[in-house]
Amino acid sequence: xxxxLAIVVVGVGTYLSRSGFILALANRRIPEPVLVPLxxxxxxxxxxxxxxxxxxxDGGVAIGAPELAAFLVAGVVAxxxxxxxxxxxxxxxxxxxxxxxx
Numbered sequence: 001x002x003x004x005l006a007i008v009v010v011g012v013g014t015y016l017s018r019s020g021f022i023l024a025l026a027n028r029r030i031p032e033p034v035l036v037p038l039x040x041x042x043x044x045x046x047x048x049x050x051x052x053x054x055x056x057x058d059g060g061v062a063i064g065a066p067e068l069a070a071f072l073v074a075g076v077v078a079x080x081x082x083x084x085x086x087x088x089x090x091x092x093x094x095x096x097x098x099x100x101x102x
Contacts, residue, residue: 050071066095066098066102069098070095073094074090077090
């Protein structure tokens, strides 16, 4: 029962923390100096996730064929579309495909 309670508490806490910002900013205009840095959040988070996956426990870099192929495809998609979601989807699809084939 304690695991279920923990899941419920974390779920409610997450909901409240996210809905608080939505409700507080619903009828307000966000200033331009705040919007400009927010444009860099998605690339920064994606970069942090990629780097975290490529670093081994001993500090070495673990990059193989799946990672390299995904990196190259994601780079091309990002350059052509400038769309973070398409970049992520294309990179992950190529990563999983190459990983399954090897």
